[in-house]
Amino acid sequence: MATMVQAVRMALHYGEEHLGVTDVFGQDVGPPLGGVFTATQGLKTAWNSPLDERGIIGAAMGIAYAGGRPVCEIQFCDYGFNTIDLLKVAGNQRWAGAGNYDMPIVLMTPSGSGIRGSLYHSHSFESWASRLAGWKIVMPSNPLDAYGLMLSAIADPNPVMVLLPKALLRMRGDQLLPGEPANEAALKDMIDAPLGDRTRWQPRWPELGPHFVALGEASLVREGTHATVVSYGRTLPLCAQAADQLRDEDSLEIEVLDLRSIFPYDWSAISRSLEKTGRILIVNEDTEVTNFGEHLLRRVIDEHFYELVVRPRVLMGKHVPGIGLNQEYERNTVPQLPRIKDAMRELATEEA
Amino acid sequence: MRGKSGTLPGNGQARPMTKSASAQVDSHIPAPGSLGTESLPRDRCLELHRIMVRARAMEERMIKMSKSGEGYFWIGGPGEEAFNAALGLLIKKGEGPDFDFLHLHYRNSATMVAMGMPMIDGIRQMAMTATDPHSFGRNFPGHFAFKKWNVTPISSVIENQFVIAPGTAIVQKRRGGDAVTIVVGGESGSAEGDFASCLIWSTRPGNELPVLMIVMNNGWGISTPHGSQHGAKNVIDRGKPFGIPGEVVEGNDPVASWFAIKRALEYCRKERRAYMLEAKVSRLYGHSSSSGAPRSSDPDCIAMFEEKLLVQGWLSQEAIERLHAEAKAEADAAAAQAVQEEKPHKEHVERFTYAPSSVDKVYPGDYTGVPQRIDD
Numbered sequence: 255m256a257t258m259v260q261a262v263r264m265a266l267h268y269g270e271e272h273l274g275v276t277d278v279f280g281q282d283v284g285p286p287l288g289g290v291f292t293a294t295q296g297l298k299t300a301w302n303s304p305l306d307e308r309g310i311i312g313a314a315m316g317i318a319y320a321g322g323r324p325v326c327e328i329q330f331c332d333y334g335f336n337t338i339d340l341l342k343v344a345g346n347q348r349w350a351g352a353g354n355y356d357m358p359i360v361l362m363t364p365s366g367s368g369i370r371g372s373l374y375h376s377h378s379f380e381s382w383a384s385r386l387a388g389w390k391i392v393m394p395s396n397p398l399d400a401y402g403l404m405l406s407a408i409a410d411p412n413p414v415m416v417l418l419p420k421a422l423l424r425m426r427g428d429q430l431l432p433g434e435p436a437n438e439a440a441l442k443d444m445i446d447a448p449l450g451d452r453t454r455w456q457p458r459w460p461e462l463g464p465h466f467v468a469l470g471e472a473s474l475v476r477e478g479t480h481a482t483v484v485s486y487g488r489t490l491p492l493c494a495q496a497a498d499q500l501r502d503e504d505s506l507e508i509e510v511l512d513l514r515s516i517f518p519y520d521w522s523a524i525s526r527s528l529e530k531t532g533r534i535l536i537v538n539e540d541t542e543v544t545n546f547g548e549h550l551l552r553r554v555i556d557e558h559f560y561e562l563v564v565r566p567r568v569l570m571g572k573h574v575p576g577i578g579l580n581q582e583y584e585r586n587t588v589p590q591l592p593r594i595k596d597a598m599r600e601l602a603t604e605e606a
Numbered sequence: 607m608r609g610k611s612g613t614l615p616g617n618g619q620a621r622p623m624t625k626s627a628s629a630q631v632d633s634h635i636p637a638p639g640s641l642g643t644e645s646l647p648r649d650r651c652l653e654l655h656r657i658m659v660r661a662r663a664m665e666e667r668m669i670k671m672s673k674s675g676e677g678y679f680w681i682g683g684p685g686e687e688a689f690n691a692a693l694g695l696l697i698k699k700g701e702g703p704d705f706d707f708l709h710l711h712y713r714n715s716a717t718m719v720a721m722g723m724p725m726i727d728g729i730r731q732m733a734m735t736a737t738d739p740h741s742f743g744r745n746f747p748g749h750f751a752f753k754k755w756n757v758t759p760i761s762s763v764i765e766n767q768f769v770i771a772p773g774t775a776i777v778q779k780r781r782g783g784d785a786v787t788i789v790v791g792g793e794s795g796s797a798e799g800d801f802a803s804c805l806i807w808s809t810r811p812g813n814e815l816p817v818l819m820i821v822m823n824n825g826w827g828i829s830t831p832h833g834s835q836h837g838a839k840n841v842i843d844r845g846k847p848f849g850i851p852g853e854v855v856e857g858n859d860p861v862a863s864w865f866a867i868k869r870a871l872e873y874c875r876k877e878r879r880a881y882m883l884e885a886k887v888s889r890l891y892g893h894s895s896s897s898g899a900p901r902s903s904d905p906d907c908i909a910m911f912e913e914k915l916l917v918q919g920w921l922s923q924e925a926i927e928r929l930h931a932e933a934k935a936e937a938d939a940a941a942a943q944a945v946q947e948e949k950p951h952k953e954h955v956e957r958f959t960y961a962p963s964s965v966d967k968v969y970p971g972d973y974t975g976v977p978q979r980i981d982d
């Protein structure tokens with residue numbers, strides 16, 4: 255099975271071949287490195303940019319204005335803060351400009367903790383991003399979704415931000431992408447650049463097929479009737495794992511929704527599941543003040559108050575300036591499996 | 607040689623840093639301090655003059671609207687008409703990368719008028735009508751967006767156009783042809799990092815870009831004199847280490863501006879590289895309506911041009927007055943019509959947020975507010 259980063263790379267290749275991608279660019283995105291996480295190795299439209307995040311976003315906007323379809327990368331979302339006002343403009347220009355111009359750009363950027371990244375390789379970005387009206391924001395939690403969300407991000411004529419959970423980039427899924435060779439070593443041999451001299455290396459791309467994950471469509475990862483858990487990105491597999499353990503250990507059937515799109519989010523899926531269970535927990539690792547999960551919580555309260563059987567809740571990261579390098583800091587700053595599992599058990603078992 | 611024929615010289619393209627291939631033509635009025643011998647024929651001068659007068663009349667009508675309550679806020683281009691009218695006439699106008707891309711600032715109304723924008727379209731934005739083609743009644747005046755002419759949306763965020771411009775130029779360079787990207791901003795805004803980004807991105811070795819960077823230097827950033835914050839003699843001197851040629855031009859002189867812009871555009875079109883222009887201009891009504899838009903005593907490019915046209919005998923005092931009266935009448939009529947046009951209504955708040963998408967389950971069409979429950 256492909257890793258998430260291989261899936262992203264294959265999606266970009268598919269985008270170049272079938273969806274009109276004209277440019278894949280950013281810092282160290284072109285040869286020889288092909289991205290610090292290898293997401294852009296071997297891509298025919300990949301190029302290196304100056305070390306200038308504002309320049310990267312601006313160039314993508316300009317390329318789109320002139321009819322191109324760019325995918326740009328901010329190397330780590332932690333370095334995207336100085337682009338916020340440009341992201342605002344990318345998101346508002348169509349609205350402010352009476353619909354004169356579309357803005358078909360994709361911004362992909364690794365987000366969140368889990369790689370022992372200390373202060374500046376551990377930030378979450380989705381709560382900031384969710385305030386950028388005019389953007390669509392997605393965050394996959396497995397390779398197949400990464401492929402499908404990236405294809406949709408490329409095909410959508412609006413700015414789409416693809417937040418890639420750093421912790422999951424090397425994780426493998428349990429489903430093949432359309433056209434992916436079943437043999438992992440064979441895939442690696444075909445599309446991973448060799449260590450050392452790469453000047454003569456060329457990828458051999460598998461014959462990939464389309465797979466679009468619609469923007470705004472959550473996926474039901476575990477079915478259950480006792481409680482609903484909504485998550486995405488790094489914490490999603492932890493929620494699924496906790497649900498499995500609670501089913502085996504405590505006979506609890508907990509429904510787990512992978513939101514996949516932060517905006518537009520799948521309110522229908524959340525609302526329907528909550529109607530069934532009356533209990534909801536939202537899990538992410540962004541900081542607490544203020545957190546995108548709180549918006550979902552507010553809607554839960556506004557629209558489902560009388561169907562709730564216990565208080566709804568959000569499990570999230572601590573409101574601290576950063577994540578410290580010593581793992582004691584990281585473990586105690588963002589939700590980990592034991593805390594998630596405890597929270598899920600409490601949610602499902604609290605007396606109504 | 608007064609009368610119908612002849613040409614009018616500019617006040618001199620001061621301090622050209624590149625060799626110009628200017629034509630040798632008869633000049634009939636010695637321009638004080640002129641280094642050049644370039645001059646424009648009568649028809650072109652009269653065309654420029656009329657654009658300048660019409661653009662001024664449109665702006666002055668809008669200033670009135672900001673005071674009368676027909677509009678709320680005014681910002682615009684009085685004092686930049688000479689340069690901007692010439693720019694508008696020299697643009698390769700059209701849609702898509704085979705034509706020039708324009709990343710303008712909020713004082714470029716004369717450029718738009720020169721390109722053919724009817725006055726009423728500028729005034730509709732001031733009147734915040736639903737018929738405003740630039741912003742649907744949403745943005746401040748002078749914040750144009752016009753896809754048919756490659757005018758990308760003007761944002762109030764100072765200088766961000768300078769990081770967007772390289773993107774359109776990347777596509778143009780790749781395509782071949784002679785279309786270029788023109789980006790315009792004020793001198794104080796050049797302190798933003800985005801200005802430096804444009805220098806870097808336009809001169810990547812092997813990927814040099816056809817970008818004309820224009821700095822409209824009126825000497826002020828709202829209330830702060832430029833010289834109190836910037837030590838460099840000229841803003842365009844910052845292009846030197848990047849090998850970007852440029853010149854400082856008397857932006858109050860349409861003839862000097864014409865030739866400076868022409869040289870700049872010829873360079874960008876042919877060499878497919880960046881060029882810089884710094885136009886010394888006036889700010890005739892203060893920064894905006896927030897400073898009361900008081901008329902200043904700065905040199906007025908229209909009055910100065912008219913003196914020359916009078917001496918030249920190409921316009922009489924009566925003709926000048928008639929042109930101003932006609933332009934004022936045109937602006938008044940446009941304003942009278944605009945204020946009666948459809949205004950945005952509450953159903954319009956979300957419109958134009960998103961382009962239709964076949965891969966979006968929630969917003970296959972435009973934005974409709976936060977996601978709602980769909981039962982299927």
Ligand SMILES: Cc1ncc(C[n+]2csc(CCOP(=O)(O)OP(=O)(O)O)c2C)c(N)n1
Binds near residue numbers: 828
């Ligand atoms: C990024 C940003 N900072 C501050 C402002 C507020 N502001 C609007 S115009 C202006 C001065 C701009 O001066 P200059 O670039 O010389 O252009 P001018 O208005 O003189 O033509 C300022 C500070 C803004 N619009 N954008």
